[in-house]
Amino acid sequence: MTTALAPSRLHAADLARTAAVGLRTRKLRAALSALGIMIGIAAMVGVLGLSESSKSELLAQLDNLGTNLLTVQAGSGIGLGSGELPEEAGAMIARIGPVEQTTTVSAVDANVFKSDLVPSSQSGGLTVQAVDLNLLDTLAGTVADGVFFNDVTASYPTTVLGSVAAERLGIDEVTGTQLIWLGDQWFTVIGILDEFALNPDFDRAALVGMATADAYLDHDNVPTSILVRADPAFVDDVMGVLAATTNPQNPEEVQVDRPTDALEAREAADDAFTALFLGLGAVALLVGGVGIANVMVISVLERRSEIGLRRALGATRRHVAVQFLGEALLLAAVGGIGGVGLGYLVTTIYANVRGWGTLVPPIAIAGGIAAALVIGAVAGLYPAIRAARMSPTEALRSQ
Secondary structure, eight states, X not given: OOOOOOOOOOOHHHHHHHHTHHHHHSHHHHHHHHHHHHHHHHHHHHHHHHHHHHHHXXXXXXXXXXXXXXXXXXXXXXXXXXXXXXXTHHHHHHXXXXXXXXXXXXXXXXXXXXXXXXXTTOOTTOEEEEEOTTHHHHHTOOEEXXXXXXXXXXXXXXXXXXHHHHHHTTOOSOOSOOEEEETTEEEEEEEEEOOOSSOGGGGGEEEEEHHHHHHHSOOOOOOSEEEEEEOGGGHHHXXXXXXXXXXXXXXXXXXEEOTHHHHHHHHHHXXXXXXXXXXXXXXXXXXXXXXXXXXXXXXHHHTHXXXXXXXXXXXXXXXXXXXHHHHHHHHHHHHHHHHHHHHHHHHHHHHHHHTXXXXXXXXXXXXXXXXXXXXHHHHHHHHHHHHHXXXXXXXXXTO
């Protein structure tokens, strides 16, 4: 009575050793093959990490600034009105129930210079805006140095500079004695503001009080824009009635915007670029896979004697196939892990430079390694099958 022989088995430890033979004996070739995978994975992880870090920063910024800020301006409708906002528009808007705060801004026809000796043509792109005392509260603005207007200073020739305006005028701190030439007379600088994320126009402006604009600059204070903070739960409702409330006779001449829509549009544009760069990363990953396939085919041709000897000593076709497939997977795993590490490092460095928090989604890490292994498996499948089909006599005779 004969006993059937149990099929031979290749243990995991043996598989790991045999799969690593090609990598250990051809280190430079293995490193270059893994590099292609590494670049592709690093590109994909870096793009996803930077996208998520940027998005996280944007969401934090929106949470801080609020999405309930609305801007009312004179539009370019086809009505028969004056094309300006009514002087009483701010007071009428404030009576809307869900409206929490309003502030009125009026553009002043005046230039700002460091001294009266600067030619009038060299305005530096700075503007003059008449504002009321609610500006900072409505816009969640802050003072970088000095103070903002109060009931007294808003009636005298004093000015508060936006961050860019202060920089262009060469003023980096407030001493209480700095004077600038504004509207053909001297104004005292009493404050410098931090950057306005939602209203960059104020960064390039010299602000004056409404009473000051009337008394010293012969300005009529007709509103150029009205900034509105509404109850977040009723923002859409407020937007629906703002035009009619602002100018009941010609509501079509009123334009209502939400500044945070611009930030969200910017994020949508960033998402489009993210998809583009992910596509480029996928192409690099595919090129890396082709590189692995090429290296594995050459390896099979170079190692025919090894394949023939192993087959003569009892290795089955499956053993040979698993060996070469394992080698391809090992190359891909090295490239995938290295690519994830490189992508995380690039994300961390760039995020720190931009002042963002580093955020690499777990799906990018796990997906990067998984994608590398899939590419490695696909790339190594044909060379493994080709190696397994070699007969011992054919492989030994070819040497």
